[in-house]
Amino acid sequence: MMKCKEFKNSIFEYLDQKEDNNDLSFDIQAFHKHREECKRCRKHLENEEIFLYKLKQIPAPQPSAKFRRNVLKNAVKTNSDCKIKKNHLAGFATGFASAITIVVLVLLIYINTAPETSPQQTIPEVKIALFELKDVNLVFNVPQDFKGATLSMELSSDYELAGYPNQSKLEWQTDLVKGQNFISLPVVSTKAGKGELIAKIRYGNKEKTFKLNLLTIDTFSEETFPENKTG
Amino acid sequence: MSLLNSLLNAVRKKDPFELLIEPYIDHLYRLAFRYTNDQDLSEDLLQDFLVKLYPKYEYIKTIENLRPWLAKSLYNLFIDQIRKNNNDPVNNSEKEDALASFVAESPSIETLINNEQICNKMAEAVSCLSEEHRTLVSLHDIEGYTLVELTEFFNTPIGTLKSRLHRARNKIKESLILMEPFSE
Structure with a gap:
């Protein structure tokens, strides 16, 4: 036989079960019987039902028409603005990178006219937050004009250049001018871990390869975008 | 435009x-x-x-x-x-504890839930909950997520969620009772 205290302790579970179809941890027959027999508990149950009903009525503001109209557009635009445009890539110009992005790294690359040697050098590293777009600015310093040099950028899997989904490698021809040539690469990482960016410049029969280490840090305490267990 | x-x-x-x-x-x-x-x-x-x-x-x-x-x-x-942001504006557990200590002298919840202004007061009471309690109540009791869905959401067993939900609702009731003496 159910007592009043037990009945009261079971009310929320009973009401939730009606909504959620969960298993009950108490005897439902005894619960019903007690409800029939105890006027005070019946009233208590009724009040709890009203309480949950009123709770459900708590309003939340609706987005304004303007916000609704723009929020997705802004998300698309913010991502698109970071795309590398191919004609932009082709249009290398001295001093281009002035104040467009934060320079996180400056690389100096010299194309040797002599056969390339591979001196031991420390590979620079850029830290990127997971899913956050990071502009990696590269500076190529060449000793003379190179007309029609071929430039390629290759990223490890789990890294992308914004605007070029599923393309791990980009290659194009461009003119490099003597001195500094700038390029800004909007890099996005989709997985925590390490990767690399390999930049190559080919001119005539000479080639120079440069490597940049990428380190993606999961800045979320839990992964913001959880693993899809239902899909 | x-x-x-x-x-x-x-x-x-x-x-x-x-x-x-x-x-x-x-x-x-x-x-x-x-x-x-x-x-x-x-x-x-x-x-x-x-x-x-x-x-x-x-x-x-x-x-x-x-x-x-x-x-x-x-x-x-x-x-x-x-x-x-190193800023936890929603963790009001101290506030909850403080509220609990005043409950004994206040009117009954039965009186309060028939109050016409109850939705506003409930919203205020929910806003006083800790971030965890508020999210749980909001998702389950207001937005209609099931406890099974929420076990995955919080990575928490269903029994624990039931207990938390129970506690959160009781806190709301306690807050409502406390608000009453100041209402019209």
């Missing part, structure tokens, strides 16, 4: 990402408000969330039940932002 702009918007081809997420915007907006308890913050949170979500389009389009996944992801971002 000028007529020309309206026409341009009308003919603008929507990004597949927009088409996929658009049906969830109102729901996400409500959730952002439930999480942040502030309209401006909820708009910032949702905008930030969608910017971060966009590059994941190829992944999210494969998700069968997107609504709880979006709710969870939005919540994760919300928590992450709180931690990043």
Whole structure:
């Protein structure tokens, strides 16, 4: 036989079960019987039902028409603005990178006219937050004009250049001018871990390869975008 | 907006990402408000969330039940932002404890739930809950997520969620009782 205290302790579970179809941890027959027999508990149950009903009525503001109209557009635009445009890539110009992005790294690359040697050098590293777009600015310093040099950028899997989904490698021809040539690469990482960016410049029969280490840090305490267990 | 702009918007081809997420915007907006308890913050949170979500389009389009996944992801971002800002405006557990100590002298909950202003008072009471309790009550009791869905959301067993929900509701009742002496 159910007592009043037990009945009261079971009310929320009973009401939730009606909504959620969960298993009950108490005897439902005894619960019903007690409800029939105890006027005070019946009233208590009724009040709890009203309480949950009123709770459900708590309003939340609706987005304004303007916000609704723009929020997705802004998300698309913010991502698109970071795309590398191919004609932009082709249009290398001295001093281009002035104040467009934060320079996180400056690389100096010299194309040797002599056969390339591979001196031991420390590979620079850029830290990127997971899913956050990071502009990696590269500076190529060449000793003379190179007309029609071929430039390629290759990223490890789990890294992308914004605007070029599923393309791990980009290659194009461009003119490099003597001195500094700038390029800004909007890099996005989709997985925590390490990767690399390999930049190559080919001119005539000479080639120079440069490597940049990428380190993606999961800045979320839990992964913001959880693993899809239902899909 | 000028007529020309309206026409341009009308003919603008929507990004597949927009088409996929658009049906969830109102729901996400409500959730952002439930999480942040502030309209401006909820708009910032949702905008930030969608910017971060966009590059994941190829992944999210494969998700069968997107609504709880979006709710969870939005919540994760919300928590992450709180931690990043080193600011915990929603952790009001001390406030909850303080409220509990005054309950004995107050009117009964039965009297209060028939009050016409109860929705506003309930909203205020919910806003006083800790972030965890408020999210649980908002998702389950207000937005209608089931406990089974929420076990995955919080990575918590159903029994624990039931206990938390029970405690959270009792805190709301305690807050309502405390508010009564100051009401008209």
